[in-house]
Amino acid sequence: MNSERRRQIDAIVRGSVAYEDGLDTLAVAPAAEVDPALFAAVGDACERLWRGGWQPGELHRAVVRRGGTDRPVLGQAVADAVAAHLRGFRRRDVDERWLAQADELGAAVWWSADAVYASELAARRRLDRVSALDDLLSLLVVLAELPAIEVLVPPPGTAPRRAVPAAARVDERLLDRVRALLAKAESTGYPAEAETYTAKAQELIARHSIDEALLAGAGGPEAGVVPFARRIGVDHPYESEKASLLSAVAQANRCHTVWSPDYGFTTVFGFDADIDAVDLLYTSLLVQAGRAMARSEPPGGKAGRARLKAFRQSFLVAYAVRIGERLTRAAEAALEAAAQEPADLLPVLRSRDEQVRESMLRVFPRTVRGRGSRVDSREGWESGREAADRATLR
Structure with missing residues (x-):
């Protein structure tokens, strides 16, 4: 029966x-x-x-x-x-x-x-x-209704256990320091303090990533580490704008992304330590963006609902653009400082970037460049850029 x-x-x-x-x-x-x-x-x-x-x-x-x-x-x-x-x-x-x-x-x-x-x-x-x-x-x-997607982690019974190599992980003590700094950035009501805490967190992350790359290039314990991928959820509302922020953070940390709007997640490709950093930074910056947006947004209500929506979308677009500019500049500064050391860093970083890109192309051989989000609120755009200046790196 x-x-x-x-x-x-x-x-x-x-x-x-x-x-x-x-x-x-x-x-x-x-x-x-x-x-x-x-x-x-x-x-x-x-x-x-x-x-x-x-x-x-x-x-x-x-x-x-x-x-x-x-x-x-x-x-x-x-x-x-x-x-x-x-x-x-x-x-x-x-x-x-x-x-x-x-x-x-x-x-x-x-x-x-x-x-x-x-x-x-x-x-x-x-x-x-x-x-x-x-x-x-x-x-x-x-x-x-859900279709099959890319297998990034083998489910039980389909492959031998794959433990993440210890060399691939960010040191837990470093992660604790980064989390503490970002928690302070999220909780303070003073933009200058938030900027200082977030800047120090990114500084620690960037230095760790460069050190890992140098060890790999020298054949150290990281030499056997390979790039991987992780799907990070992007919640509505304003998913596209939040995905743009995640992409900006990922690019500054030598990762590549593919946004899947139908399922509400972005696949981030990179080395595990870099993906950990992207996940931490994106989560914190999103919290800071939400708090800054709430402080500066116009009043809502029925009459102002359309204006409020346009403001928020424009705010998040501007925030993501400005975050990308400042994180990229910070990453370049860290790279310049590391390049002064007696190590052949640039070829190592180029090689790692090629590995990450090849991993992405194996999983997503065909991708479509996403359309940019509309900016319908000058007020939102300017507020978003100002918030990014206050909330992110020096």
Whole structure:
């Protein structure tokens, strides 16, 4: 009978059976038949996407993005599917980046048995049974719409464990110092202080990256490190403008980016230590941009809604452009200082850039240059540039 219920579920997801009619059928059917079939369907759909390149955090984010923040059960079910999938593998055999995302989601088996998952989920979330079935069916519809993407991290069971080489990582003590500086930049109400803290953070990052490149060029412990890629989420609203900011930060830190607007993420290509720096800086600068924008934006309300939207878009465009200018100048200054040392730095950096570019072209052999965002508010443009001057590097 479970196979019959599974066919009913698949028909609802495909749309060959009207959604509400299918939901009604499952709601009146015995839970002992529906629940195991529904749990298996969610697990199979998630496994298809993991083998198709999606990572736990990315899939969770895509589901929440499409399903709406008012339906937290969808995200919960994805985290539970991660936990259920990992039961079949030893932790030491799973790529540590996959595990890190699972741990960040808090993926753990809390239900007593797969066959009663839907019923226990309803009780855990204080939902009636029909609402729980509706959420799980909605999740399946969302999952069915997602295509395969590039495999950046091998899912469990598809490749030997790949631990990130210690030489590829930013030193944790350095990361702690950078995080502390950026936290101070985000919390201070004085632009000059924010600029000083952010400048020092970028200085530490740039120096570390150059030192790593020199070690690699000299055949040191970093010599075996290869470029990689990471997908960084870009949240709405104003996704395109935020993606431009991420691109500006990445370029200044010797990384390349590809923006995927349909899925709300940017793929950043570079060496792991540089990508870590990009992730940290982008997150902090976005916080600083939001705070500066809130201080300078015009009043909203119905009459000013269009003006406010134009202001915010123009602000973020200008902010990203100015950030790019200043970060690039800072990177060039760091490079000039390092070039005074007795080391053949420039050929090493050129070689690393070629490696990063080749990695990007392997994953994205064909890309389209994005269209620039419109600037409809001079007030927003000027405020964005001023905020970038205050919030970023010397």
